[in-house]
Amino acid sequence: MNWSTNVWKQIQPIYNRILNMPFIAELTDGTLPKEKFKFYMAQDSHYLEHFGRSLSLIASRIENINDTLTFIRFAEGAIVVENALHESYFKDFNLTDKGSMQPSCHHYAHTLKSTATLANIEVAVAAVLPCFWIYREVGHYITTNLKSVNNPYQKWIDTYGGEEFNTLVEQAIKITDRLALNCTKAQQNLMTDAFITSSHLEYQFWDGAYNLRTW
């Protein structure tokens, strides 16, 4: 079994907890209070900046030059494409000041940045993989279970449930599996730990937004 299939199995309890969060149920039926989505968007805007920097750190460190190019594109996607989504929501919801980073976002953003800088490259890549993979799965899940036609969060749903994002995710999984194949069991275990930690932090990110958690 390849590394990714195995690790995805391992995070099933976390993934199922995510699917059962009120944030996801209310995003799906469009009833998520605007205030919570605004908090989420503002935090996510901070997050994407750090995520983009983490991806470009990985781009510069990864050995294979084609992988460098792929990670440069990922970084660009995080900063340019996803921020466009945020900006349009900022406009729709009259959000002018995104404020400072709050605990869940701060924890996740800085974990990614320190891992991207200091960990072995395969561990750094494994740490960013849940950001892609969990969002794709959640995007698909919401698309499949969509109830309302006039969902105010439709743009968000289309971004992560769509084919373009899916292509990026497939690339990220493929690169991670190739790196896993070429490292020791001990390194693979560190990759798994990093993937699990980021999966927890994805849960915490939504939980922090739903509860409007501040310092």
Ligand SMILES: Cc1ncc(CO)c(N)n1
């Ligand atoms: C917290 C978080 N994780 C992953 C993504 C998808 O890149 C996002 N926008 N926000």
